[in-house]
Amino acid sequence: xxxxxxxxxxxxxxxxxxxxxxxxxxxxxxxxxxxxxxxxxxxxxxxxxxxxxxxxxxxxxxxxxxxxxxxxxxxxxxxxxxxxxxxxxxxxxxxxxxxxxxxxxxxxxxxxxxxxxxxxxxxxxxxxxxxxxxxxxxxxxxxxxxxxxxxxxxxxxxxxxxxxxxxxxxxxxxxxxxxx
Amino acid sequence: xxxxxxxxxxxxxxxxxxxxxxxxxxxxxxxxxxxxxxxxxxxxxxxxxxxxxxxxxxxxxxxxxxxxxxxxxxxxxxxxxxxxxxxxxxxxxxxxxxxxxxxxxxxxxxxxxxxxxxxxxxxxxxxxxxxxxxxxxxxxxxxxxxxxxxxxxxxxxxxxxxxxxxxxxxxxxxxxxxxxxxxxxxxxxxxxxxxxxxxxxxxxxxxxxxxxxxxxxxxxxxxxxxxxxxxxxxxxxxxxxxxxxxxxxxxxxxxxxxxxxxxxxxxxxxxxxxxxxxxxxxxxxxxxxxxxxxxxxxxxxxxxxxxxxxxxxxxxxxxxxxxxxxxxxxxxx
Numbered sequence: 001x002x003x004x005x006x007x008x009x010x011x012x013x014x015x016x017x018x019x020x021x022x023x024x025x026x027x028x029x030x031x032x033x034x035x036x037x038x039x040x041x042x043x044x045x046x047x048x049x050x051x052x053x054x055x056x057x058x059x060x061x062x063x064x065x066x067x068x069x070x071x072x073x074x075x076x077x078x079x080x081x082x083x084x085x086x087x088x089x090x091x092x093x094x095x096x097x098x099x100x101x102x103x104x105x106x107x108x109x110x111x112x113x114x115x116x117x118x119x120x121x122x123x124x125x126x127x128x129x130x131x132x133x134x135x136x137x138x139x140x141x142x143x144x145x146x147x148x149x150x151x152x153x154x155x156x157x158x159x160x161x162x163x164x165x166x167x168x169x170x171x172x173x174x175x176x177x178x179x180x
Numbered sequence: 181x182x183x184x185x186x187x188x189x190x191x192x193x194x195x196x197x198x199x200x201x202x203x204x205x206x207x208x209x210x211x212x213x214x215x216x217x218x219x220x221x222x223x224x225x226x227x228x229x230x231x232x233x234x235x236x237x238x239x240x241x242x243x244x245x246x247x248x249x250x251x252x253x254x255x256x257x258x259x260x261x262x263x264x265x266x267x268x269x270x271x272x273x274x275x276x277x278x279x280x281x282x283x284x285x286x287x288x289x290x291x292x293x294x295x296x297x298x299x300x301x302x303x304x305x306x307x308x309x310x311x312x313x314x315x316x317x318x319x320x321x322x323x324x325x326x327x328x329x330x331x332x333x334x335x336x337x338x339x340x341x342x343x344x345x346x347x348x349x350x351x352x353x354x355x356x357x358x359x360x361x362x363x364x365x366x367x368x369x370x371x372x373x374x375x376x377x378x379x380x381x382x383x384x385x386x387x388x389x390x391x392x393x394x395x396x397x398x399x400x401x402x403x404x405x406x407x408x409x410x411x412x413x414x415x416x417x418x419x420x421x422x423x424x425x426x427x428x429x430x431x432x433x434x435x436x437x438x439x440x441x442x443x444x445x446x447x448x449x450x451x452x453x454x455x456x457x458x459x460x461x462x463x464x465x466x467x468x469x470x471x472x473x474x475x476x477x478x479x480x481x482x483x484x485x486x487x488x489x490x491x492x493x494x495x496x497x498x499x500x501x502x503x504x505x506x507x508x509x510x511x512x513x
Contacts, residue, residue, distance in 0.1 A: 014253045020242070027242070028233075031233040048241070053248055116227045120225060135225065139225040140228055142229075157185070163188070164189075167225070171220070171221040174221065
């Protein structure tokens with residue numbers, strides 16, 4: 001993407017093309033984050049849309065202080081999930097049957113990918129909230145350690161430790177799942 | 181900070197840049213045994229990158245979000261709505277406008293089944309209706325209507341031999357019924373008891389108009405324009421009736437009923453369930469649901485009896501999900 005700061009400033013000036021570029025750049029990641037955090041596909045899509053509505057409405061309040069726009073966007077996303085409260089946290093997450101896989105691979109690979117995703121999404125349900133959050137941000141939203149730390153309000157060392165514990169826990173759950 | 185935390189993160193970043201696990205492990209031979217199983221999990225996690233929203237939703241949401249931007253720039257609209265659900269209210273208003281202007285797409289989508297090009301439009305309209313319905317009883321009635329449509333879709337798919345999506349539709353039906361339980365039944369949360377975000381009267385009136393949307397197009401050429409005028413050659417809409425000759429009102433479907441059901445019909449063709457429609461409170465909705473459940477079970481049983489052996493399992497699963505779903509939907513506090 002072009003210099004994001006420049007695009008954000010254009011968007012803040014009301015440039016619709018700039019808004020469009022920000023949407024295209026970030027939508028997939030926002031959706032993936034929501035898919036790992038909320039109940040089902042419909043809710044993930046709804047929530048993803050709300051993230052952009054909220055962020056674009058509040059764009060004038062965003063101050064470019066070196067932190068990337070994505071980190072601010074996912075702070076909004078995270079707060080929306082928190083606002084949803086217990087319903088978002090404890091409800092089953094995205095039903096894999098609702099998920100679209102866009103792939104140019106052949107059918108067999110698509111089925112394998114879907115099965116792999118299903119196992120991961122199921123296992124992720126059983127992580128602690130903080131572990132699930134770090135997984136959603138690092139692997140769903142593809143945030144860097146620095147961005148994840150800023151969003152979660154922790155230092156980078158703490159995020160790396162949390163990431164390690166999440167992946168270890170996920171591995172144990174996946175192995176248990178494979179052993180039946 | 182434990183060294184393994186740092187090394188694991190380093191490997192995650194290197195894999196993200198395109199390196200292999202073997203390359204990472206070669207860099208840290210003393211920690212390879214501990215890192216290897218973790219990196220296998222990292223690759224499993226990376227499969228999440230294949231998760232995507234529906235392309236049509238992505239495009240539609242973009243249009244709605246940019247409309248917000250335009251409205252804000254003109255100093256209008258966004259502040260009129262007190263709820264983040266304004267986008268769905270806007271959709272409902274758009275649906276009414278399309279219906280009023282004789283738009284054929286929404287009408288034509290009314291009898292779409294999974295796999296049809298307009299099915300996503302049908303489902304989007306349903307979500308819009310739900311979003312702009314403020315009361316729990318209203319939502320429950322809508323959801324009962326949607327569950328009814330899912331049963332009809334299953335029936336159509338069975339009759340047309342399109343069994344590949346019956347299971348998915350059964351799951352959607354079960355979800356609609358489960359959600360009824362969450363709105364008026366024992367499963368509802370405190371926040372679901374009342375809608376705290378009143379919707380504008382325009383949106384409220386659009387609900388009843390939008391609820392009438394499912395009335396099917398009675399003439400394929402009206403819905404799609406005649407071929408040769410640049411219109412895509414879409415599947416002609418299925419025109420079914422909800423009169424006493426409709427399959428849902430009878431457990432057996434005669435040849436004459438099938439012919440009548442497939443012919444254009446200018447009488448009331450909406451998929452209304454009068455009992456549910458006339459219910460005034462949660463108790464009446466539950467009573468109406470019990471009758472609806474019985475009628476739909478009989479319908480699906482009729483399909484099961486006539487189905488070929490290879491199709492029976494999917495229909496039986498639909499019946500099982502229907503039974504479980506209605507049990508949940510009609511459970512009181």
